[in-house]
Amino acid sequence: MTQGPAVLERTLDADLGALATERMRSIGIEVHTGIRVDTLEGQHGQVRRVGCPDGVGFDADVVVLGLGSRPEVALAKEAGIPLGETGAVAVNTRQQTRVERIWAAGDCAEALHRVSQRAVNLHLGTIANKQGRVAGINIGGEYATFPGVLGTAITKVCELEIARTGLTETEATGAGFRYVVATLDSTTTAGYWPDAATMRIKLLAEQGTGRLLGAQIVGGPGAGKRIDVVATVLWNHMRVDEMLNLDLAYAPPFASVWDPVLIAARKAWEALAAPGLARPQGT
Amino acid sequence: MTQGPAVLERTLDADLGALATERMRSIGIEVHTGIRVDTLEGQHGQVRRVGCPDGVGFDADVVVLGLGSRPEVALAKEAGIPLGETGAVAVNTRQQTRVERIWAAGDCAEALHRVSQRAVNLHLGTIANKQGRVAGINIGGEYATFPGVLGTAITKVCELEIARTGLTETEATGAGFRYVVATLDSTTTAGYWPDAATMRIKLLAEQGTGRLLGAQIVGGPGAGKRIDVVATVLWNHMRVDEMLNLDLAYAPPFASVWDPVLIAARKAWEALAAPGLARPQGT
Numbered sequence: 261m262t263q264g265p266a267v268l269e270r271t272l273d274a275d276l277g278a279l280a281t282e283r284m285r286s287i288g289i290e291v292h293t294g295i296r297v298d299t300l301e302g303q304h305g306q307v308r309r310v311g312c313p314d315g316v317g318f319d320a321d322v323v324v325l326g327l328g329s330r331p332e333v334a335l336a337k338e339a340g341i342p343l344g345e346t347g348a349v350a351v352n353t354r355q356q357t358r359v360e361r362i363w364a365a366g367d368c369a370e371a372l373h374r375v376s377q378r379a380v381n382l383h384l385g386t387i388a389n390k391q392g393r394v395a396g397i398n399i400g401g402e403y404a405t406f407p408g409v410l411g412t413a414i415t416k417v418c419e420l421e422i423a424r425t426g427l428t429e430t431e432a433t434g435a436g437f438r439y440v441v442a443t444l445d446s447t448t449t450a451g452y453w454p455d456a457a458t459m460r461i462k463l464l465a466e467q468g469t470g471r472l473l474g475a476q477i478v479g480g481p482g483a484g485k486r487i488d489v490v491a492t493v494l495w496n497h498m499r500v501d502e503m504l505n506l507d508l509a510y511a512p513p514f515a516s517v518w519d520p521v522l523i524a525a526r527k528a529w530e531a532l533a534a535p536g537l538a539r540p541q542g543t
Numbered sequence: 544m545t546q547g548p549a550v551l552e553r554t555l556d557a558d559l560g561a562l563a564t565e566r567m568r569s570i571g572i573e574v575h576t577g578i579r580v581d582t583l584e585g586q587h588g589q590v591r592r593v594g595c596p597d598g599v600g601f602d603a604d605v606v607v608l609g610l611g612s613r614p615e616v617a618l619a620k621e622a623g624i625p626l627g628e629t630g631a632v633a634v635n636t637r638q639q640t641r642v643e644r645i646w647a648a649g650d651c652a653e654a655l656h657r658v659s660q661r662a663v664n665l666h667l668g669t670i671a672n673k674q675g676r677v678a679g680i681n682i683g684g685e686y687a688t689f690p691g692v693l694g695t696a697i698t699k700v701c702e703l704e705i706a707r708t709g710l711t712e713t714e715a716t717g718a719g720f721r722y723v724v725a726t727l728d729s730t731t732t733a734g735y736w737p738d739a740a741t742m743r744i745k746l747l748a749e750q751g752t753g754r755l756l757g758a759q760i761v762g763g764p765g766a767g768k769r770i771d772v773v774a775t776v777l778w779n780h781m782r783v784d785e786m787l788n789l790d791l792a793y794a795p796p797f798a799s800v801w802d803p804v805l806i807a808a809r810k811a812w813e814a815l816a817a818p819g820l821a822r823p824q825g826t
Contacts (some may be wrong), residue, residue, distance in 0.1 A: 278560055292729050299769070301769055302683070304669050308587065319791050353636070360693060374790075384793070385800045386790065386791070386792075386793045386800060387790075389800050389801060390788050406788065407788050409777060410790040410791045412692075412791060412792045413792060413793075413794075414792035414793065414797055415794050415796045415797045416794060416797070421797075423792050425790070425792070436592070482765075482768065482798060484792065485765065485768065485769070485792060486768070486771070487792050488771070488772045488792055488802070488804075489771045489775050489790045490790070491789065491791055492772050492775035492776060492779075492789060493775060494790075495789055496775075496779040496781070498779070499743075505673050505689065505690050506671075506774065506775060506778055507657075507667075507669065507692050507693040507694070507695045507708070507774050507778065508667060508669070508771045508774055508775075509665070509695045509696060509697035509706055509708070509767065509768060510669045510696075510697065511696075511697045511698050511699060513699045514697055514699070514704075514767060514768055515768075515805055517672050518669075518672060519666045519667060519771070
């Protein structure tokens, strides 16, 4: 049940969110979108019913609230440690706050987004762990820097895998990028393989430069962790045409002979048709 | 049954080959190594028995021969088209042979290995497809170049996944590299996850520069396609220390919070202890 028009609305663009919603329904999950929860009703100290507007309600044995999170900066504020424009603690690449000998890492701290080159505040265990290591090395008197984030994230709902990295359309637009979109429907293995599951990959590429900006994946087993290839492409600021010949692994139980990531890149490249972009190597 | 000391002896180094052999045995496959097949005996036009030296033999219903392959260059030789030092047809980056208006692509042609910077002749569908596309574009009067290969390959034996990219120890030594090795035993998901399967990753990093040279993976479901992340790292000529903070996707069904690829990179970085290599960013 979500107030938004689709599940995961801050993680995925509306189109991929709608696909995720549809896939969840197809595996027997009742998904209610665009609906607000007003009350949780209990009996004998246990929740029994979720109440919504207009007399709508649902019986419940367990309620899990996914409300998002905000950085906990009360201590920093009290101590006079400056926050950044995201509302989280501003840090440099060594995880140092603006106040000498005070360090911050994890959910309370900002990080540089490697694609938008803006400060972001993402609450992910991966980022917290890596920033914590960098802060620890520096606090211990050594020297380390944190090179920034891509906002790579993944989740699983039964057999459904959902992943993202870089910028969504909303985020790309917000950061002032002009981009093209390529969406590819493919399979997690060779199409004829008995275990083949459907998978959709969406790529964003910057107009003019052809640089990859972000990706979203929704699909069956084996779909999600493909986001790591795209994250490594993004990390290296590659253009989509530079992805076309990437030497990715193929055998029928794992992929088509052109991995779907590569076919999606080719679609993005074709969609660019960008004036001023010379026809590059390997295309 | 293989004449070599382990299965996949030209694909994996001996240590990972031994692991693959052991894992295959543990799933109930009878593996015989270091044994030569002398005869195939049949009855009524069907194979019945495989004969080996010293009176050893095995009953058989089906025999599959995996003998490797050689480039088919008879036509090229007759036509006077020069071969390269691998014995396959020499081509430039446009897939053009040394003879005007004659093009070659796929198993009969050489390719540049992006790590060793040497010509190789690898018989993989991925390479053949990509070279064929480049040749076709050029034959059609347009311009395309093939940027080279990493020799990324993957295979599956029941639930066991086996993958490699870049150079093995044998290949790295043959190409004159000095390197360090990092081997990591980990799991395909968070260790506590019910589906966690074991996985071994082996990385090679060049002494002095710290550049990644190659990787091999043997493990359960979800292990193999991780090779694509390493292949994308190799494609970009990254050092192992540059891998440490890669923003890879984490959720317990998919990985530990530090993906095993990153932990292996850290082990390789620690193993380098290379004089002359400045302590770089993010370490």
